[in-house]
């Protein structure tokens with residue numbers, strides 16, 4: 001059985017198209033400055049201390065919305081110095097700064113422009129990164145956000161079913177691109193999509209069936225996808241019976 005031509009390329013957000021780490025570090029710095037303004041007890045804390053409050057909360061609240069997880073992590077940081085009552089105020093500082101600092105990686109906009117000429121290009125995230133608040137307004141034909149309308153997060157099959165429905169094609173005509181081996185490669189392939197692993201750091205590939213492709217930079221994607229299956233021209237074809245490889 002031959003795979004259908006690729007019609008749609010869908011991108012994970014955080015650490016795939018959104019350079020999240022500096023935004024979070026900067027936002028935690030703003031939170032720490034405010035905590036120090038509110039209490040001298042916060043003088044002993046560092047941004048690294050605040051960052052350490054995320055993993056245990058994330059582990060305990062895996063299925064929760066990323067907004068709720070971030071608020072819980074901030075609550076844990078505030079509780080370190082008796083500032084529990086300041087959560088709403090401090091969360092607002094965090095998110096304002098986090099979005100002000102959220103930017104796409106340098107390889108993103110050129111890759112999206114090239115891919116849009118051949119494919120429907122979508123965005124699908126578990127996280128808080130709204131495309132329009134991360135320098136990506138108007139870049140995608142569709143955007144899928146976990147927890148909107150009760151949609152479960154990746155790795156749930158329902159998440160990828162929503163992606164496929166938005167793409168309007170069969171699952172194997174969709175390529176999902178992301179940095180998480182579990183969420184973006186294994187879960188996408190389990191749902192019948194094809195997957196490209198974005199491995200920006202050159203990490204060793206985890207065990208298990210390989211993805212359809214692996215790239216160090218999104219600049220490699222157009223050539224890789226051309227090798228996997230032809231894209232289609234976005235404009236409606238005057239002849240619906242024409243071969244799909246309209247390149």
Ligand SMILES: [Mg+2]
Nearest residue numbers: 012014015179
């Ligand atoms: Mg990611």
